[in-house]
Amino acid sequence: MPPRCSPASALFLPFLYPTLFRSLSRLPRAGLSTYAPASTSVAENGSDKTESSIANEEIPVSRLNPPPPPPDDYAISTFADKAKITIIAGGGGHGCISFLREAFMANGPANGGDGGHGGNIYIQAVQDENSLHNLTRRRILRAGRGRTGQGGNRGGARGEDVIIKVPIGTVVREIERIDPMVEENILYRQAREKEREYEKLVREAEAAAQASEETGKGEGEALRLNIDLPDPPEHPNAHKFVLYPGMSSGERRNLSLPRLPNRERLYAQPEPPIHLDLSVASPRPILLAAGGLGGLGNPHFVSKDRPRPLFATKGESAVRMQLELELKILADVGFVGLPNAGKSTLLRALTRSRARVGNWAFTTLQPNIGTVVLDNYKGRPIVKPRSSGVSSPSHSVIHDATLGSVVVSRQPDQVQMGETPEPRKRFTIADIPGLIEGAHLDRGLGIEFLRHVERAGVLAFVIDLSAGDAVKALKSLWTEVGLYARMREDEEREREASERIDWEGDGTNLKTGQMMVADLPELATEPTGLQIAAKPWFVIATKADRPGTEENFNKLKEYMDAITNGEEKHPSNVEHAWTEDCVAIPVSAIHGQGVDRIIHWTLGLLDD
Numbered sequence: 001m002p003p004r005c006s007p008a009s010a011l012f013l014p015f016l017y018p019t020l021f022r023s024l025s026r027l028p029r030a031g032l033s034t035y036a037p038a039s040t041s042v043a044e045n046g047s048d049k050t051e052s053s054i055a056n057e058e059i060p061v062s063r064l065n066p067p068p069p070p071p072d073d074y075a076i077s078t079f080a081d082k083a084k085i086t087i088i089a090g091g092g093g094h095g096c097i098s099f100l101r102e103a104f105m106a107n108g109p110a111n112g113g114d115g116g117h118g119g120n121i122y123i124q125a126v127q128d129e130n131s132l133h134n135l136t137r138r139r140i141l142r143a144g145r146g147r148t149g150q151g152g153n154r155g156g157a158r159g160e161d162v163i164i165k166v167p168i169g170t171v172v173r174e175i176e177r178i179d180p181m182v183e184e185n186i187l188y189r190q191a192r193e194k195e196r197e198y199e200k201l202v203r204e205a206e207a208a209a210q211a212s213e214e215t216g217k218g219e220g221e222a223l224r225l226n227i228d229l230p231d232p233p234e235h236p237n238a239h240k241f242v243l244y245p246g247m248s249s250g251e252r253r254n255l256s257l258p259r260l261p262n263r264e265r266l267y268a269q270p271e272p273p274i275h276l277d278l279s280v281a282s283p284r285p286i287l288l289a290a291g292g293l294g295g296l297g298n299p300h301f302v303s304k305d306r307p308r309p310l311f312a313t314k315g316e317s318a319v320r321m322q323l324e325l326e327l328k329i330l331a332d333v334g335f336v337g338l339p340n341a342g343k344s345t346l347l348r349a350l351t352r353s354r355a356r357v358g359n360w361a362f363t364t365l366q367p368n369i370g371t372v373v374l375d376n377y378k379g380r381p382i383v384k385p386r387s388s389g390v391s392s393p394s395h396s397v398i399h400d401a402t403l404g405s406v407v408v409s410r411q412p413d414q415v416q417m418g419e420t421p422e423p424r425k426r427f428t429i430a431d432i433p434g435l436i437e438g439a440h441l442d443r444g445l446g447i448e449f450l451r452h453v454e455r456a457g458v459l460a461f462v463i464d465l466s467a468g469d470a471v472k473a474l475k476s477l478w479t480e481v482g483l484y485a486r487m488r489e490d491e492e493r494e495r496e497a498s499e500r501i502d503w504e505g506d507g508t509n510l511k512t513g514q515m516m517v518a519d520l521p522e523l524a525t526e527p528t529g530l531q532i533a534a535k536p537w538f539v540i541a542t543k544a545d546r547p548g549t550e551e552n553f554n555k556l557k558e559y560m561d562a563i564t565n566g567e568e569k570h571p572s573n574v575e576h577a578w579t580e581d582c583v584a585i586p587v588s589a590i591h592g593q594g595v596d597r598i599i600h601w602t603l604g605l606l607d608d
């Protein structure tokens, strides 16, 4: 692998505004070590090349300045961050009707096996997955059905379980559920009601006949025979039985079905609506849909009066659910920037990422994640917690060419024992496709990708100093981010409102169609946009190696200072947004310069 930053590249680096760093008090002195202060200013060089489209022809090809990907590069892996799937748990297998038959034993005892239970559907967040594209292709996932029981008391096999593996950061929402057991329970209650009414009528007729006999009118028998009763209602559970196919019509007429035993599902079906935020790897799969119970074989119904039951029960039908999955990548830092600003180059400079880089807009079409390794994989503690004030100067930042990553390390003799909390060993960065002005109107690639930085602890706005007014660029980026935050808050409120609506009763009252709104606290009235604007943020002013960028940086720095001092409003115009310590850090990602500052500054913000 070529070195991250070739020694020759320093020759091309006239300066990175050394005088401006003094105000960045958070930054350790050691962190400044990779900067090569220069005595000449590029502005003085009088170069008028300030367009972002300037090709980096004079910079040697390296890991940070890779040759452009071929136009027919099909190596881009598929990525999906949204999926709608239907899951169908396995139904239970039917119970078996069978009798032992042996030589000299034509009519042996009942020996039908029970049906197998249906398979369950689980979900699990795992490290190895990073996209939902597999699920978007499958759409319907079914667990295995339980097998029917067999003669000779052999139970049916259990249906196979399905485990849906999703990336960490997936949010699962239930949209619709059809649980046949709930419907069956409602029908059962209605059928029982009818049965009770019928039993009452019979009892009343019996009492009238009894009374007539007692008064000596002798009409009791006649009355009993002439009772004008409706046809007896069907057994409430009749549909749950499988009948012996060889049953004679006489046997069918005299068949009296028993009450079914109360059976609990093997695994408790989670209450609706399911809402999971899988923000950490799940140690065990989480149950989404429980399989149906297997039916009972005919030996379960043997009694003194019924030695040869000619029926068994059917397996339970299983739950079907529609789920919406949304992947919101969980990175510690989110890069937000205009297209071609240099985000992916910066990600390469900070991590071992192989993100695509190209001198045109929308090179990145899907999020890239990189990990900044801080402990050289040796578990050495490295960074003091922020509460101790300014970052310790005892840390040094080096570019580890062998690891290809930036490593921040502390001298072993300076490791202090008993430090709490445990120092961070790595952090992750999400690089998303560029945002353009009007992205909220679906211009460019839209603002949907912002969901991958929505949950980041820190936002880093990557601004190309050679592409015109940096302050304007920052403002327009924040406008898009602010609009996105409001849109998300609106969506969240709508979802919450719809979850509060409950149909009255258990469904028996559906005629009235009355809605009840649960007695919950009032919903917030207006979206504030604070969800994102309250996050700590800073600006990474990149391509600082290009000539004529210092003035632009100066203006940006002034603007950032004004925000910190309260002279300027937060660029998103959101009230109470984070304006504590707004800085702009100039870097030259292509030369790997300034990236150590980003690491230190980020660590400071993350540990806050």
Ligand SMILES: Nc1nc2c(ncn2[C@@H]2O[C@H](COP(=O)(O)OP(=O)(O)OP(=O)(O)O)[C@@H](O)[C@H]2O)c(=O)[nH]1
Residues within 6 Å of the ligand: 056, 064, 065, 337, 338, 339, 340, 341, 342, 343, 344, 345, 346, 356, 357, 358, 359, 360, 361, 362, 363, 364, 365, 432, 433, 434, 435, 542, 543, 544, 545, 546, 587, 588, 589, 590, 591
């Ligand atoms: N001179 C110079 N060029 C840079 C620097 N950083 C990036 N570039 C160049 O800028 C161009 C765009 O870089 P990318 O990293 O692909 O930009 P991006 O922001 O990821 O672009 P999109 O993915 O399209 O949003 C490439 O030609 C890089 O070589 C830098 O610090 N200095």
Ligand SMILES: [Mg+2]
Residues within 6 Å of the ligand: 343, 344, 345, 356, 357, 363, 364, 432, 433
């Ligand atoms: Mg990119």
